[in-house]
Amino acid sequence: MTWKAIGHSAVGTSHTANEKGCDDAVQYSVVKSGLTGETMICCASDGAGSAIYASLAADMATKYMADALAGLAEAGHRLVEADIYALAEELYDLLEGEALKQEVELNEFSCTLLGCYVTGGRAIFFQIGDGAIVRNDGAGNYAYLWWPHNGEYQNTTSFVVDDRNLQNLRVAILEEQVDEVAIFTDGLQLLALNTESETVHQPFFTDLFKYLRMADEADKVAVLNRKLAEYLDSRVINDRTDDDKTLFLATRLQP
Amino acid sequence: MDEYISFEQIPFGSDNFADNPEPRCPCVLLLDTSVSMGGMPIQQLNEGVRTFRQELLQDQLATKRVEVAVVTFGPVTIESDFHTVPNFHPRELDTTGDTPMGAAITMGIDMVARRKKEYKEHGISYYKPWIILITDGAPTDDWAQAARLIRQGEDAKSFAFFAIGVEGASMDILKQISTRAPLKLKGLMFREFFMWLSASMKMVSAKSPGSAVNLLPPSGWSEL
Numbered sequence: 001m002t003w004k005a006i007g008h009s010a011v012g013t014s015h016t017a018n019e020k021g022c023d024d025a026v027q028y029s030v031v032k033s034g035l036t037g038e039t040m041i042c043c044a045s046d047g048a049g050s051a052i053y054a055s056l057a058a059d060m061a062t063k064y065m066a067d068a069l070a071g072l073a074e075a076g077h078r079l080v081e082a083d084i085y086a087l088a089e090e091l092y093d094l095l096e097g098e099a100l101k102q103e104v105e106l107n108e109f110s111c112t113l114l115g116c117y118v119t120g121g122r123a124i125f126f127q128i129g130d131g132a133i134v135r136n137d138g139a140g141n142y143a144y145l146w147w148p149h150n151g152e153y154q155n156t157t158s159f160v161v162d163d164r165n166l167q168n169l170r171v172a173i174l175e176e177q178v179d180e181v182a183i184f185t186d187g188l189q190l191l192a193l194n195t196e197s198e199t200v201h202q203p204f205f206t207d208l209f210k211y212l213r214m215a216d217e218a219d220k221v222a223v224l225n226r227k228l229a230e231y232l233d234s235r236v237i238n239d240r241t242d243d244d245k246t247l248f249l250a251t252r253l254q255p
Numbered sequence: 256m257d258e259y260i261s262f263e264q265i266p267f268g269s270d271n272f273a274d275n276p277e278p279r280c281p282c283v284l285l286l287d288t289s290v291s292m293g294g295m296p297i298q299q300l301n302e303g304v305r306t307f308r309q310e311l312l313q314d315q316l317a318t319k320r321v322e323v324a325v326v327t328f329g330p331v332t333i334e335s336d337f338h339t340v341p342n343f344h345p346r347e348l349d350t351t352g353d354t355p356m357g358a359a360i361t362m363g364i365d366m367v368a369r370r371k372k373e374y375k376e377h378g379i380s381y382y383k384p385w386i387i388l389i390t391d392g393a394p395t396d397d398w399a400q401a402a403r404l405i406r407q408g409e410d411a412k413s414f415a416f417f418a419i420g421v422e423g424a425s426m427d428i429l430k431q432i433s434t435r436a437p438l439k440l441k442g443l444m445f446r447e448f449f450m451w452l453s454a455s456m457k458m459v460s461a462k463s464p465g466s467a468v469n470l471l472p473p474s475g476w477s478e479l
Contacts, residue, residue: 014316057301099427144315154278193274207269220262227267236270242316 003030003040003118004215006225007248010186010232014242015049023047024112024185025058027066028249035076039120041069044130044246046185048159053102057095059110061160069117079117080084084126084171088160095161100183110159114183117153118250123178126171130157131246132193134200136180136253142205146170147198148189157186163201175251180251187245191237213253264423267427278380281370282456283338283357283363285356286348287390288327293350295443296391296421303445304345311340316360317457320382324366328352329371329395337370356390357398360416360432364404367414384414387452389440393425395469402432419448439478447476466467 009024009231011203028042039150043060068087097110102108112129125133127183130148149168150157182205183190192204215221231237232245286300291379304325311317323343325334329352366383374381405416416439418429429437440448451473 088439150380153383155382190275190278192274193275195275195380201271201273203271204269204273207271208267211267213266215262223262224267227265231268234268236268239315 002213003250003252004219004221005030005040005042005248006212006228006231007042007044007183007246008225008229009044009185009244009246010229010237012241012243012245013238015244016158019053020049021055023049023054023058024152024187024246025055025062026183026246026248027062028248028250029066029070031070031073033074033076036073038079039073040181041066041073041116042183042248042249042250043069043113043115044131044183044185045114045246046112046129046187046244046246047100048107049155049243051110052104052108053098054111056098056108057161059114060094060098060109061091061111064094065113065115069115073117073119073197079124080101081124081171081173084124085169088126088128088166088169089164091160092164092166099161106161107159109161109162112185113160115187116155116181116183118178118181120150121175121177123174123176123177123181124171125174126169128158128160128166128170130189131183131185132189134182134192134205134206135178136209136251138176138179142180142182143202144193145172146199148186148193151176159213179253181249182208183248184210185244185246187241187243188247191240208247208249209251209253210255212249212251213255223227258287263387276379277316277324278382279339279374279418280320280382280456281322281324281367281384283324283326283366283384283386285326285328285359285363285386285388286334286355287341287356287388287392288348288350289329289352289354289392289395290350291354291423292391292421297348297350299443299445301347303449304348306446307453308340308343308345310450311456314453314457316390317453319470321456322370324363324370326359326366327360330357331355331362333362333366337366353395354390354392355396356388356392356394357396358378358430360386360388360398360401361404363412364401364408383412385456386416388416388418388429389421390418391421391423393460398428398432405432406434409458424430440471441476441478444476451476
């Protein structure tokens with residue numbers, strides 16, 4: 001079965017109130033290559049609210065990483081951990097170059113990074129900062145890759161530009177079939193994760209993947225993608241979080 | 256075609272969310288209730304604290320996230336321990352005693368440390384605590400230790416300390432106590448000050464990544 005993917009970033013009500021735009025970004029694609037079959041790629045980023053170029057940084061991060069990974073997938077490259085480090089270093093340089101150009105401190109380009117690169121029987125995940133990546137573990141449970149990294153305070157985390165040596169970058173390679181992935185930024189953390197037990201809130205993902213599994217043609221996926229945007233901007237979500245939020249869902253399962 | 260239409264109408268989404276405690280944003284008010292605050296100053300301060308509560312109640316997230324505690328001096332008394340805004344019911348404050356500012360600050364710092372420990376034990380995430388000192392005098396006790404604790408706490412990013420001087424306050428000593436420059440209240444503009452404080456707390460309790468303490472410019476109520 002082919003990958004079905006939907007994803008959106010929505011502006012938070014606190015950003016609307018302060019006349020700020022959305023500082024989250026997401027970019028994804030499913031690359032078909034004669035060499036490796038299908039590769040599902042997604043990158044998401046949350047620009048720091050206090051950074052002047054948060055929005056630009058998040059856009060640059062997702063575009064740079066997702067485009068580069070798509071290029072590697074098309075070339076049939078077998079991705080390894082070192083590739084992620086190399087790309088993240090290039091991203092660091094790119095953000096640093098832009099900060100120099102704009103004549104601002106590098107931390108004005110602070111943003112997180114979340115991503116996946118999933119092929120048949122193999123999946124690579126990476127993350128800097130908060131938000132989380134969740135996968136179906138194959139036994140019907142949704143499991144996180146890394147518990148979100150916050151500092152002592154709720155509103156602090158690590159960012160791509162914090163460290164040239166990328167000590168905050170986490171990379172995982174799973175030599176197994178991964179059929180379902182969700183990626184979200186911290187705006188949804190308190191809705192999707194149980195903080196006291198440090199577990200994924202299963203019903204949230206069960207509900208969301210239910211219809212995506214049912215979608216059996218591109219038109220239906222497009223309908224769900226539109227509904228996802230509406231959902232992220234709905235009252236039921238905005239009553240719970242006032243931050244920007246990104247949600248990406250991909251499955252190759254059927255009901 | 257029928258099938259397509261039915262897909263248009265499916266109730267995509269989930270309203271089954273994790274039942275997490277709200278992250279908390281603790282704020283301690285250290286209020287000078289020495290006799291020199293008698294008359295209009297204490298009335299205006301009381302009015303200001305009520306305004307603070309009302310303003311925070313206007314904001315849905317601040318209502319759930321901000322926790323207020325009040326310490327008065329002197330003598331040093333926990334007037335009200337940490338409560339979320341709906342459960343914070345400020346009592347009318349009277350003036351009594353002298354100005355043991357050092358002991359009040361130490362008490363505020365202890366309360367913040369204890370509250371953080373409680374948050375951690377219950378898996379509650381939290382924002383950087385704020386300690387706000389409002390005084391119209393000079394300390395009548397030893398404040399050197401308090402100043403040291405403030406410096407240590409600010410360096411360790413354990414809390415943010417703000418000193419507000421009312422007419423008659425020893426701004427020189429406040430400068431030595433607080434690592435942030437103390438601000439001088441214009442006249443008795445307590446109401447304006449607390450409106451500003453609530454607006455700043457609303458901003459903090461709304462998520463904004465980055466460790467900086469985001470303050471609104473102290474316009475209107477402070478003398479430059």
